[in-house]
Amino acid sequence: MAGVPMRQAFGLALAEYGAANPDVVVLDADTSSSTLSRFFAERFPERFFNIGIAEPCMVDVAVGLALGGHIPFVNGFAALLALRALEQVRTCVCYARTNVKLAAAFAGLSDYKDGPTHHAITDIAIMRALPEMTVIVPADAEEAAAWVPLVAEYDGPVYLRLSRDVAIPVHDRSTGLRIGRGIVRRPGGDVTIVATGTMVGRSLRAAEALASEGIEARVLEIHTVKPLDVELIRQAAEETGALVTAEEHTVIGGLGGAVAEALAQTRPVPLERVGISDAFARTAPDVDSLMDACGLAVTDVVAAAKWALARK
Amino acid sequence: MAHYPESLITELEERARQLRITSLEMIHRRAAGHPGGALSAAEIIAALFFHKLRLDPARPDWPERDRFILSKGHASAPLYAALAARGFIPAEELVRWGDLSCPLQGHPDRLKTPGVEMTSGILGHGVAIGAGLALSARLRGLHYRVYTLLGDGECQGGIVWEGALVAAKYRLSNLTAIVDCNGVQLDGPVHEVLPLEPFADKWRMFNWAVLEINGHNMRQILEALDTAAEIHDRPTVIVARTTKGKGVSFMENNAAWHGVAPNDEQLARALQELKGGA
Numbered sequence A: 001m002a003g004v005p006m007r008q009a010f011g012l013a014l015a016e017y018g019a020a021n022p023d024v025v026v027l028d029a030d031t032s033s034s035t036l037s038r039f040f041a042e043r044f045p046e047r048f049f050n051i052g053i054a055e056p057c058m059v060d061v062a063v064g065l066a067l068g069g070h071i072p073f074v075n076g077f078a079a080l081l082a083l084r085a086l087e088q089v090r091t092c093v094c095y096a097r098t099n100v101k102l103a104a105a106f107a108g109l110s111d112y113k114d115g116p117t118h119h120a121i122t123d124i125a126i127m128r129a130l131p132e133m134t135v136i137v138p139a140d141a142e143e144a145a146a147w148v149p150l151v152a153e154y155d156g157p158v159y160l161r162l163s164r165d166v167a168i169p170v171h172d173r174s175t176g177l178r179i180g181r182g183i184v185r186r187p188g189g190d191v192t193i194v195a196t197g198t199m200v201g202r203s204l205r206a207a208e209a210l211a212s213e214g215i216e217a218r219v220l221e222i223h224t225v226k227p228l229d230v231e232l233i234r235q236a237a238e239e240t241g242a243l244v245t246a247e248e249h250t251v252i253g254g255l256g257g258a259v260a261e262a263l264a265q266t267r268p269v270p271l272e273r274v275g276i277s278d279a280f281a282r283t284a285p286d287v288d289s290l291m292d293a294c295g296l297a298v299t300d301v302v303a304a305a306k307w308a309l310a311r312k
Numbered sequence B: 001m002a003h004y005p006e007s008l009i010t011e012l013e014e015r016a017r018q019l020r021i022t023s024l025e026m027i028h029r030r031a032a033g034h035p036g037g038a039l040s041a042a043e044i045i046a047a048l049f050f051h052k053l054r055l056d057p058a059r060p061d062w063p064e065r066d067r068f069i070l071s072k073g074h075a076s077a078p079l080y081a082a083l084a085a086r087g088f089i090p091a092e093e094l095v096r097w098g099d100l101s102c103p104l105q106g107h108p109d110r111l112k113t114p115g116v117e118m119t120s121g122i123l124g125h126g127v128a129i130g131a132g133l134a135l136s137a138r139l140r141g142l143h144y145r146v147y148t149l150l151g152d153g154e155c156q157g158g159i160v161w162e163g164a165l166v167a168a169k170y171r172l173s174n175l176t177a178i179v180d181c182n183g184v185q186l187d188g189p190v191h192e193v194l195p196l197e198p199f200a201d202k203w204r205m206f207n208w209a210v211l212e213i214n215g216h217n218m219r220q221i222l223e224a225l226d227t228a229a230e231i232h233d234r235p236t237v238i239v240a241r242t243t244k245g246k247g248v249s250f251m252e253n254n255a256a257w258h259g260v261a262p263n264d265e266q267l268a269r270a271l272q273e274l275k276g277g278a
């Protein structure tokens, strides 16, 4: 699926899974042409509900469907599911532990052209703080598609964070996915880069650049930011002695925060966090230049790895 | 009520036509933006920015200025075009829209763009924020009026109606909401996505004064804005019936043109239609 936008892979996978599982129902808030839940809507119109531009209402309707035994996939912009509909998510999804799946589209900076109102750079921090919530961030299109059945068949609330755009391909179907279990994407003993989402591909490129300078970086993909694979991270800290986190999210409270918390309690080692510094981003002509401008360039990961190494 | 000479009507219609042309050129240049809801709002924005709003571009923070909040923030292109024509921002910025270094954001940003009263883009905020601004005017004894422009799809959001209750409670007659009722939203026709009719009745039941007009008829827009200013016991909503994509035949009433930019050939055809009369 190289070259396919993540939203397209997800939309097609959801429609396909809808055929296999009649309990799945899909909701959207007038953005099905953007999130591409439209593919499901076209195939299963009787199991698709367009709620209009009313995201909090959409979450509560999904809660009702879940109480009735259905498996609702709630589609909307990440910025709206994680912010406007947050109270519904906290109380009626997490606290009441209803089986609602939040498919959070256009996450991170991937809606580059609509600007900071539409970016979602705090959603991992917000969702991760909610008891009962599982937070999954696929690295590329293939992986986004592969998560659909796993998320549907897991019993409980899930926040699935999706990019609008094309991510560097890293996943192939032969690699198993398990909620809560990180993946070693590249071995290495000098330093570890812990990455999530679209930054996994960029981190692998950074590891190649580091290798050409004789530095062997291990690359871990943490797709499940919550529950965190603490053991894999502790082991990397022990074996490589320095860590870098990389995420398309603010440096506050996301993957970097989660890893810092885990290291502080297990094996404190030097840690550098690559992410968006504590500021709103801007409107941009494409996602790659925006990510580069926001401190998420491959060279930023390389520099951070060297800093972490120097602090060993 | 003022009588409007035909010359003023013609001049404002020409302004609306220019807003359409500039908006499409801007959207085309950056290959992003929202043509449908920009074209439907052209006359309304022209009436406000080139006649009705009391503004002073030399003093964007003049305390007595009228306030306009673009609640449907995705219609940023005609807003920016109007702000440039009124001299709030340099016209050169319009052609850099979308560049990383350009202060104009995809959606209006009050910190980066003089003349933008409030940041918007996430739908639903205009009525409630407008109510707050209108209350502030009352507390300070200022006489500015507050206007906010919404989409009809936007009115599916509960926050719009929460704001409407507040404005009605405080009888905020200095607040005017204008709904660009073009009948089409992102995913399709409003009556299919989530029906709103009877729409004008809903506002009436919320204790607003309601004026229903043709939102492409300049005289009706001006007269409705005047009437709103003469109602002293409640807020007014102008339900402006419009056509999404107005003025470009292949964009009209077509949800596919909600948020997609025209390519070179489509822009040329659109401009030909818009410039045809000139």
Ligand SMILES: Cc1ncc(C[n+]2csc(CCOP(=O)(O)OP(=O)(O)O)c2C)c(N)n1
Pocket (backbone or CB within 6 Å): A029, A030, A031, A053, A054, A055, A080, B034, B036, B037, B038, B040, B072, B074, B121, B122, B123, B124, B150, B151, B152, B153, B154, B155, B157, B180, B182, B184, B185, B186, B244, B258
């Ligand atoms: C709360 C919220 N939900 C979703 C969106 C994405 N969105 C942008 S415009 C739009 C459709 C707006 O339709 P309408 O209000 O009728 O505007 P118009 O037809 O005038 O363009 C949607 C769903 C948003 N900006 N804000």
